[in-house]
Amino acid sequence: MPLSDTGLRNLKPSDRPYKRFDGGGLFVQVNPSGSKIWHLKYRHLGKEKLISFGPYPVVGLRDARDKRDQAKRQLLEGLDPSAERKLARLKDERDQRVAFGGIAAEYLSKLRSEGRAAQTMKKQEWLVSFTEPELSNRPIATIEAPDILSVLRRIEAKGNYETARRLRSTIGAVFRYAIATGRTRYDPTEALKGALIQPQVSPRAALVNREEIGKLLLKIESFKGQATTKHALMLLAMLAPRPGELRFSIWSEFDLEEAIWRIPAERMKMRRPHRVPLPRQALWHLSELQRLTGNGDFLFPSVRSWKKPQSENTWNVALRRLGYTSRQMTAHGFRATFSTIANESGLWHADAIERALAHVEGNDVRRAYVRGEHWEERVRMAQWWADELDRYEEAAKTH
Template sequence: MPLTDTAIRNTASREKPYKIFDGGGLHLLINPGGSRLWRLKYRFGGREKLLSLGPYPLVSLKLAREKRDAAKLLLLEDKDPGEERKLARIEAERERAVTFGVVAREYLSKLEKEGRAPATLKKLNWLISQTEPMLSERPVAQIETPDVLRLLRQVESKGTYETTSRLRSTIGSVFRYAIATGRAHKDPTEALKGALIRPQVRSRSAILDPKELGLLLNRIDAFSGQPATKHALHLLALLAPRPGELRLATWDEFERQEATWRVPAERMKMRRPHRVPLPRQALDQLKELHRHTGTSDYLFPSARSWKKPMSENTLNAALRRMGYSSDQITAHGFRATFSTFANESGLWAADAVERALAHVEGNDVRRAYVRGEHWEERVRMADWWAKKLDQLRTDAAGQ
């Protein structure tokens, strides 16, 4: 006869445990101490087994019957309810162990093995550190969109909109890696597009007026700081590299007999090796610079230790010392200066200018055809640009 709640409440404990049965293998075990525990007896693979369903009255008679029926459905599918419960428990424990922080560290390790630039890895590590502790200790599969939004709103409230945007992108990259490796099922940052304040896009400040450029070159000539810093500024103007590419340059990358600087792929933004033609004026700068820093591996070693490169703030600090604000020029702005003058001259193919700047064609089809380095043209362009700077310097000095 099926059990009723009244019958269960009227049961009393005895000296020994005993059972009262409901049906289909479901029964209630009543212990001497008064505890009442639901059990399900079933057979699987020819063996009798027992499944615990929880204590009464926390698990009511109705809920116990629902659990019994769910177990019976698994048996119909030739699944052992006890083993299925163990697997679910293991999976839950695995999910709790796989936190966002664990996946993020694994993702960063992957990028490092792929040869990402140290500067890039440093920035990503810093961004990931912003997720502590709000996300880093949470199981990655349990993080929802509102959880990420709360974190991003905290960062956004400081007015750092660019950082907020990059942090959202980085968190999204970690989630996509988690999905690919079977630790998550969705990327909660997808729904946040448009929810955050969009940072204003600002171009790198650069000097584009010929007279002002000539004055700047003369001020660099008169710079009274470290000689290496002065040479670095001159080489920025002459060669238009990214500041990081120049700051981390080592002497073994320069073939002065062939007048070529070979920048290895790991230091390039687009992860491709890059050749830079060296005009006579650049070779003169290198010759003079070698007198000051030739015993270091780096062209521009740190003032504190010659085993380390110059600080990334040194060049911009030198420009500020010469009286230029960040709205007038930055170290990166020399690239825009070169690009503007070269393109507006009408003397050089746009592809040659882009290749000189180590830009990669964004159009996939076009990139498949534009593979050359335009080396011969770039050699002539480098010579033209060096002479152009000399002329601007002379013109400004005579005014």
């Protein structure tokens, strides 16, 4: 007697598995756990075989019958349904290995294995998501420059020119990985150079006028918000780190006796460990900060949970509250402030300034020779810069 949906729903589990047949070899097996699994019993080349169609109700009665009928048609053609399913699965796996989406996933996995920062991986995954669905399921060797340009034009149409430019670069990296692994012969993104709209490059907002820097420091000192935020802004000004490096900093990285902040490689943009000399003024702020957050891991924990750092917008919002627009000053702008004035002073070697900013020399030959940290010079420069900031602040008080 054929099965019905009502009958299927009412089938109860027993101590042992049992079967209920629908016809044509199709049956549902009810297991003691309560699961109901579709199976088809058939014969091929004189041998009895069994193939599973999946669980009920995920695979409904009509779907199970359709699968049975398809299997019967294959048997009429002399094919083994079970073998055909395996072949289809292998084809899907093979297609995935040569599809852009599968290769992109391999490339991202490679980056993770190389220890790329979590934020970097998040951005790369976000960029790759723009290739769906147009490119992800296509064999990579069939993708041409116009196909990629179509995806990039869609992003440009929204005014996201920088995103389109970065996506072209990421797609190119996936193609180069595919070339290296023998799944395509050339990188079509090379043909797109000059085809995209060039985004307007604007320098990061930063104060470089000494009088204005002094006024900013005075405003920070009188900040009425969280005390930790005030200390953060002063440390950004003195140490010129990337905001993320300071925001994620933990107390175990700081040696206040030796006056050194040691940042591990995994938290650095260039994936190299970095040491920061701490001037007297920074040590004072750190000691004050330690009274507030020293019982936890993070120097700047979130107000919601001490297990997480402050939001990335906290410090920029504080600058807005102090009266500075995003075109005047940002948390990242303190680096440009330090770099500009340190270079203009003529007191310090350019390489020492670059090392203080944790920049990596772009020229391979030059990098091979410039290996030192310029540590002693950087210690002197760090104290000079903190003293300079004190002078700017004192001068601002008299105006």
